[in-house]
């Protein structure tokens with residue numbers, strides 16, 4: 001028996017890295033999964049591989065119309081919605097804050113923070129009415145501590161961290177049965193990290209190595225499952241000890 005048997009999930013940014021690993025783990029745990037990404041080519045290639053319990057939809061998470069379409073299509077295709085993982089994200093601009101163009105700052109905020117807001121909003125509208133659901137927002141250790149040349153990313157991920165707590169309380173006080181939590185990855189080996197920085201990242205991580213997408217997928221399975229039925233508004237840090245320093 002899988003931990004997510006009979007549940008329907010949406011995972012965004014799932015054409016690669018943490019999102020893809022999470023979508024695959026959810027399928028193994030018995031869920032039906034709508035996986036979305038702005039990268040249509042990669043997503044469609046994966047759809048052929050993942051089978052008929054997975055549905056790929058092209059989505060830019062910063063578009064509200066896009067979210068309305070993704071939620072409605074999931075309801076039509078799979079008959080419900082129990083889990084949302086707001087995972088889609090873009091990296092920092094990687095220059096000192098005074099060098100960040102307003103358009104670059106707004107792009108990071110639009111994808112990482114506004115995209116997560118829209119996902120919570122449109123999933124919550126359905127989940128509250130149907131009295132149940134789990135929303136998992138992928139923040140970052142950069143939502144907890146500052147990182148040089150990543151102030152735009154810090155702003156977006158810190159916003160996700162506190163928005164998660166506010167949304168969790170909105171759902172909790174109304175006794176809607178909807179839980180909202182955030183996950184805070186440390187350095188995880190995906191296309192988002194520059195390979196030449198891996199040694200430095202491993203050395204600055206107390207456990208001595210960087211993480212793998214499966215480390216974050218495991219946290220998502222836990223928070224999405226009924227094992228976490230008393231867990232809401234929490235921040236689950238999965239960073240090899242980085243923020244404990």
Ligand SMILES: NC(=O)c1ccc[n+]([C@@H]2O[C@H](COP(=O)([O-])OP(=O)(O)OC[C@H]3O[C@@H](n4cnc5c(N)ncnc54)[C@H](O)[C@@H]3O)[C@@H](O)[C@H]2O)c1
Nearest residue numbers: 013016017018038060061087088089140185187188190192
């Ligand atoms: N890799 C790390 O070290 C690390 C650390 C902390 C947090 N995170 C977070 O984990 C999440 C996943 O990142 P990853 O490391 O797997 O990187 P990744 O680049 O492999 O995956 C990100 C995915 O998001 C998609 N995406 C980008 N903009 C989008 C948009 N507007 N709409 C929809 N999809 C979009 C990309 O196409 C890509 O498939 C991100 O939110 C990231 O900030 C990653």
